[in-house]
Structures are given as C-alpha cells and as structure tokens.
Amino acid sequence: MYYFGISIDLTLTGLVGLKLAPVPALATLPFALISVGSWCATYPASAFMRRYGRKAGFVVGSGAAMLGGLASVTALYTQRFVLFCCGIACIGVYQAFAGYYRYAAADIHPPEQRGKAISTVLSGGVIAAVIGPFLATTVKDVLPVEFAGSYALVTVLALISLGVLSLLTADGPAAPTPATAGPGPEESGAPRTLKEIARQPVFLAGAVGSCVGYFVMTSLMTAAPLAAVRAGHTVHDGAQVIQWHMVGMYATAFVSGRLTRKIGAGWTLLIGGTISALGTAFAMAGPSHMNFMIALGLIGVGWNLMYVSGSALVANSYRPQERSVVQGIGEIFTLGGSAVGALSAGPVLNALGWAPMNAALLAPIAASALLTLAYLFRSRSTRRG
Template identity: 30%
Template sequence: MTTTDSATPTGTSARPEAQRRVLTVLVTSQILSGAGLAAGVTVGALLAQDMLGSTDLAGLPSALFTAGSALAAVAVGRISQIRGRRPGLAMGYLTGAVGSAGVIAAAVADNPVLLFIALFVYGAGTATNLQARYAGADLAVPAHRARAVSTVLVATTLGGVVGPNLAAPTGTLAGTLGIPTLAGPFLLSGTAYALAALVLAVWLRPDPLLLARRLDREQRTEAPPAEAAADAGPDLAPARRPRLMLGALTMILTQLVMVAIMTMTPVHMHDHGHGTAASGLVIAIHVGAMYLPSPLTGWLVDRYGRTVIAVASGLTLLAAGITAAVAPAESVGLLALALALLGLGWNLGLVSGTAMITDAVPLATRAKTQGLVDVSIAIAGATGGLSSGLVVAAAGYPVLALTGGVLALAVLPAVAATASSR
C-alpha cells in the first residue's frame, strides 16, 4: 500500500485501484461530516430564535454558516489547486470543528454576537462536505463521473440521518454538562468534523487531484503532438462555457430554494407546537432524501444526460414547494413529504450540475474553478437563509415555500438557452 502520491505506479493502470481507495476514504469521512452538518442545521435557527426572542432573524444562522461556506469554498479550492485535495479538505473540516466549539461557547455565554461569528466559521464544514464530491470525480472516467460523485454524496446519508435524531440526546448530554440544551448537537458536530479531518489527513493517499494531473500529463506526452496541444491549454474552450454556466446555475437555484425552505421548516413546526424530536425527524428525512438517492441519480445522469436531470430537479423542487405550502401545520407527515421532495430536487440538481462543471473544466484549473462555483452556490444559500426569515415574518411559511418552488423553474429556460447556443 502506498503512503505518498509520488509512490503511485505510473500509467493509466494506477487509476482504477487509486479511485477505489480514494472513494473508500471519502465515504468514511463523509459519514462523519454528514453527522456534523445535519446536527447543526437542525437547531441553528432555533438557537438564534431563543437568544433573540424573535423569528425575524431566525434565518440568519443559516445565512451566516452558508456565507462562511462561501469563504471556505474559496480557501479549500485554492489549497486544493496548489497542494491537492487532502490538505484542502482536512483544513476545511478542522475549521468547521472550531466553529462548532465557538457556538457552544456562545450558548454558554448567551452572547448572540459570538454565536453569529461562530456560525460563520462553522460554515467551513458545509463547504468542505460539498467540495469532497469533486474529489470523487477527479480520477473517474467521463462516462462514470456522475456515479463517482453520487458515491461520495450518498455516504453523507448515514451521518446526515443519524445527526438530527441525536438532537434530543445530545441536548440532554449538554444539560448535564451545564451547556444550553439547544447547543447540544454542536458537541456532535465538532467531534464529527474533527474526526473527518483526521481520516482525510492520514488516509487520503494518493491525492486524487495530484494523481489525475500526473496521469493526464503522461497521457499527453504519449499522444500525437496535435492532440496534446489541443488538450494542454488551461483556458476554457468556448464550446464548454455554456455547460459551465448551466451547471453553476442549476446548483445555485437548487441551493437557494432548498436552504430557504429547509431553514424555516423547524421554526414553522416549533411555532405550531412541535418539539425538537419532530423537527429532527423531518430534517433527518430531508437530509436522507438529499443524499440517499445519489447512486440512482448518478446512473440517471450518466445514462440520460446532464440537462434532462437538471430539468427534473426544477420540477421536483416545484412539487416540494407546493406540498409544503398546502400542508397543514399540524401534519408532520406532509411536511416530511415536502422536505423529502426538497432534498430529492436538490440531489438531482447537485449531481447533474457537478457533472456539467467537471466535464467543462480542464484539470489544470479544475479545483480553483470548482471552488469559485461553490462560492456562488454558498452565496445563493446565504441569500435563501437570510431572506427566508423575513419572508415568513412578512407573509408566512406557505408563501415562502410556494415562491421557492416557482423560482426553481428558472432552470428550464436556462436549459433551453444552452441547447440553442450549441
């Protein structure tokens, strides 16, 4: 077993073996990070509402850790571009663990300012969790890229489903330690993120991006001069730009709609008498729907094409918004269905959009470009999270849900415009 990137055998025969090892390590880290991500999402808005005594800014925690993920996406992308995926991803998860500790400290001190700063730092875990999907595709052949992405995403399911359901037990544990109950899930988040960082730092060898670059260089040196020159340039070919833009837009729309509706659902349930366990169950179902369908989604994207599944994403998010808007507040079942559709629509958009981005961007600039795309995704999520509380305060949860569903349909004209530009 190799311990360094340079020790990997040369030639394309190294690719399948290295890809299997990379996916194994990524799956392990994603299980851990999924628990860290979902646990914080479950109670972040409730913790802010409890401190501020108002729902007007209940969407601010989601906006802050999503905005924090934007900055982290740039950092993780640039570190990965220069030094490889391993140091970039490990540093991102470690930063998320620091943010979790800060949230706990803010809750103990009852300090909203410290809470908001800590949530911003905590967002690094969210960015890193998403950036890991790109690492799964670095060594994958084009025909299997979506399936490689989906393998990494589905690994988040186990931790993502378990995390929210531990909200009540971790709250009890926090109480025994003298920590406010709502801060309990961040104990789990901090531990999970730290362990994910350790797994990647120790075992993500060979580094998938560095190995992919080396194999690509070797392949080009063996290719005819004309083909090597055509593939060597780092600039994005004009024919690829529409795919890059469509992939980014698909993921931006799905993130904005998903974060807005997801953020305010626990608050909506809390305001109508549901406890933490009920909202935790709904979020667990949502997170499961975000990641569990990934193997099927990856197969569909590779089989039927990126744009077909992007259109399916918009239609599914519309169905989610309508279901959430008409669901009675006392119906946990219908809200769970709406959030399941919301997660599925997000999954369809993320896998198809990621495949478009990876197809369009050459290895020479891949990590940097992927990081910049994820910044846009994070900003969209921050916008959705921040505006969601204001919309609910002004017009109610059903209006928020329906508006989000309709907004998701913007992917349809984008697909049509891309098709006409070819």
C-alpha cells in the first residue's frame, strides 16, 4: 500500500503544484517537500520506534499518510497551495516511517541474507511503479475537482495499510550481528559512541553509498520531466520517462538481494555506482526521448543496487542494542541526500543545463566508490590478518 500511495504522489504532485502555485517558480516545492519531510521526520521516527516499537511507528506513518491525503483533497477543493504543501509534507513523514520497513526485515535475518531481505521489501514497488501512475490518472476525475480523486485514493490506501499493520508483528528479535561490526551483545564493555560507530568503514561505505544513490536519483527524477519538455518532448513523454525510471528502481529488487548475497554488499554498491554513472553518460549523449528513457532507467537500476547494498552495510555496522540509533543516523544520510537532490534539481538545471548537471553528478558517485573501495580493502586486510 505504501508504494502505491507514494507512486501516486510522485506522478501527480508536480502537476498539481503547477496548478496551485502562486508563481511557476514554486511549482516543484510540493514535490521537494516529500523528501524534505522524510528527512526532517526520519530521526524522530527512529526515536519513536525505539520507545514504542516498530509496529506503533508504522501505524503512525500510515496515519500521517491519511492526514496528508485528506489535506491534499481539501487543498484542491479550496485552491490553497500552502495546505497542499502541508499535505504533501505529511506524505514525506509517511515515507520516513516506511523507510524502516527494510530494516525490520533485515534485523530478523543473519548478515548474509540481509541484502535479500531488503530487496524483497523493495520488490513490492514493481507493481506500484507500473500500476500506480495508471491509477493516479484514472481516478483523477472521479470527484468534481480535478486530481481530488487521486489524493482521495491515497487516503484509502493508507487506511488499508492501517488495517494490515494491525494484524502484523514488526518487533521481532534481532539476528546476530557480524564480527565486522564489533563485539556482539554477549560481550561486556562500554557502549560505543556515535563517533566510534560512524568511523567504521562498513558504516561509511553504506551510509554514503545510500545517500549518493538517493541524491543522484532524486536530482534526475525531479529535473528530467522539465528537461524533456524543454528539449521539445511532450508532457506524456516526460511521464513515460518517469514511469520507466520507477520500473528500473523497483524491478531491480528481484536481483539486487541475490547479487548482494553472492558477491557481497560492497561490490554490489560499486556496480550500482557504475550503472548510475553510465546513466548520466546517456543523459549527456543527447536530448532524444530514447536517451532520456535509457538514462533514467539506468539511474533507477543504479539507485536500487546502491540503496539495497548500502542499507545492508549499515545493517551490518551495529550491534542489536545500537540498531535504533544507528538506523536513524543512516536514514539521516540517505534521506538527506534525497532532500538536497529534490531541492537543488530545479536551480541546478536552470543554472547549468541538463548535460552539465549530469556531468556534475559524477563527482559524488566517484566519492562513494572511493569509500567503498576503502571498506573492501580494509575487509580483505582483516580477513588476511
């Protein structure tokens, strides 16, 4: 239900923002607030679940989605841009809580199976990526005000999610933590500081890899429809580019977990960065519709590999008693990259243009690769020692 709801928001929020915004320059603000809301809420979400449990947190997230859907419907009826922004920010809060679904799956599996568990969670987005945009446009006119039906559907999906969550148990015992993350809970000693945890190569590679993957993906997903229209393509062409981008993002989940388990999360992270770089190369090659399609598809694949493997590395960096704090810090990195990408995409596109913008994204991809190589080198040296 989460993926269906978020796919509707990703498909329509830019269009509704353009319709309600007092000036065109603010049209992308609601879209950016999905990422900004997620980033602002991610650590409070972790703290809330540490105190009250994951199930309670997931219920609160679905409640935020219901509130956001209702606020968006009301904003469309009253033509209030600020209220629409508040409603979309609530969807960002929903995304912040839902981001811990993958950690809930990872924590009940041994280290070598965590990548597969995370990818299984993400695979639910495949159907939503294909059907979600279709649903969004199909029901947009079922209510008297255009697009109100779509956001009413978001509310209904959140309500269904609440019903499903009430039947689930999300607070199971954590699986053993690997030796690379430090002594297990059975070993005595003072708790590690955040500085000690964050200095681990496994954490740095994972957190930065997830952050860069999200930053690159969100930047290009936000800018691509506008760049496509500026290049002479239709609005439908731009929507098709995003649809294939989302398919690339989530269809890859069927293989990313297996790949992480077979060759390791570090190497999978490097492959994801390479594919993302290849996507930017296609974007720089020319403004044809096919180039947009291939570029955004590859960026989606690269994001999935970097997100799954980066999350798996973060999940291997903490002891069971540290998981809530470390997961929250990891999410700040990840969703911070998404928020910065969403907010900066429009200004950077206007300042540099489509091809130079893609060229500039090679720098953070390279930085992630260097940190990952450092982690792999350290891991190999530890095993030899």
